[in-house]
Amino acid sequence: MSDIEQAPPGVDITVPSPARMYDYILGGTANYEVDRKAAEAVRAQMPELEDAAWANRGFLQRSVRWIAERGVRQFIDIGAGLPTMNNTHDAAQAVAPDARILYADNDPLVKMHANELLAGSSGTAFITADFRDPEGLLGHGDTLATIDFAEPVALLAVALTHFVPDEDDPWGLIRRYMDRLAPGSYLALSSLTSDRQVDQAVGNLREVYSRASANAHPRTRSEIERFFTGLEIVPPYDGAEADLTYVGVWGAEDPDAADSDGSRWGYCAVARKTE
Ligand SMILES: C[S@@+](CC[C@H](N)C(=O)[O-])C[C@H]1O[C@@H](n2cnc3c(N)ncnc32)[C@H](O)[C@@H]1O
Numbered sequence: 001m002s003d004i005e006q007a008p009p010g011v012d013i014t015v016p017s018p019a020r021m022y023d024y025i026l027g028g029t030a031n032y033e034v035d036r037k038a039a040e041a042v043r044a045q046m047p048e049l050e051d052a053a054w055a056n057r058g059f060l061q062r063s064v065r066w067i068a069e070r071g072v073r074q075f076i077d078i079g080a081g082l083p084t085m086n087n088t089h090d091a092a093q094a095v096a097p098d099a100r101i102l103y104a105d106n107d108p109l110v111k112m113h114a115n116e117l118l119a120g121s122s123g124t125a126f127i128t129a130d131f132r133d134p135e136g137l138l139g140h141g142d143t144l145a146t147i148d149f150a151e152p153v154a155l156l157a158v159a160l161t162h163f164v165p166d167e168d169d170p171w172g173l174i175r176r177y178m179d180r181l182a183p184g185s186y187l188a189l190s191s192l193t194s195d196r197q198v199d200q201a202v203g204n205l206r207e208v209y210s211r212a213s214a215n216a217h218p219r220t221r222s223e224i225e226r227f228f229t230g231l232e233i234v235p236p237y238d239g240a241e242a243d244l245t246y247v248g249v250w251g252a253e254d255p256d257a258a259d260s261d262g263s264r265w266g267y268c269a270v271a272r273k274t275e
Helices: 018-025 033-043 049-069 088-095 108-118 134-139 141-146 170-180 199-210 221-228
Strands: 074-078 100-105 124-128 154-158 186-192 266-272
Touching: 018 033, 018 049, 018 108, 033 049, 033 199, 049 088, 049 154, 049 186, 049 266, 074 088, 088 100, 100 108, 100 141, 108 124, 124 141, 134 141, 134 170, 154 170, 170 186, 170 221, 186 221, 221 266
Parallel strands: 074 100, 074 154, 100 124, 154 186
Antiparallel strands: 186 266
């Protein structure tokens, strides 16, 4: 996206946006100079930045496919972002063409991009909504038109909760979403972690995002595990214990090969609501 172009209404191109930075890291074009500079400032202390983003993307795609293969036909993807290909509806509808997907994000540019991306697709809707407002998001007319709450739903919070500070209780928010969903629903969640990372790289990442439209809050494994309280975590790959794992490893055919430095920046799990 050229900076000579005028910013679309409501889009602030003087402050980096996590959605646009992520788009840039993944090789997209829906970003501005301010986003590219911020992403490069993160990369300066975190050379595996691109690998980390792709490892997280892989978790999203593999977990959606896995959940669709278990018969779930409805997905709520919060913090959907801007990626131009292999999104949730592509992965879900490759398994089940009748799968329905409600996308939500609070970044205004994501909505514009989603309008283009979803034109011509069926079973999808996008709403501009904030994760911190479960009632507003779940009660939105487009949500109610897309999702049947009497049937199981997969809630996707992939690389989202680390943009929500402890004070806003992201754990309680996830619980409120899951409470609304029918038994047999799933949670797929990944989060940035500071475990085993060099303090300087984590500090630099926090500092760069402190100048963005949302701060980053990398969490420990046990803090991320708390998101799954009351749910039944599934094994991340054949032969593994039911547990959290690094993002690149979840659902990998060769978990050893997928255990890259970038992958270790994120923990994830998929868990089932049993009752
Ligand atoms: C790193 S991207 C992740 C995109 C996608 N889920 C993935 O993992 O590939 C994080 C997304 O979360 C969105 N986001 C951050 N805070 C949010 C909030 N409070 N409500 C809704 N979306 C939010 C950002 O705008 C951004 O698009």
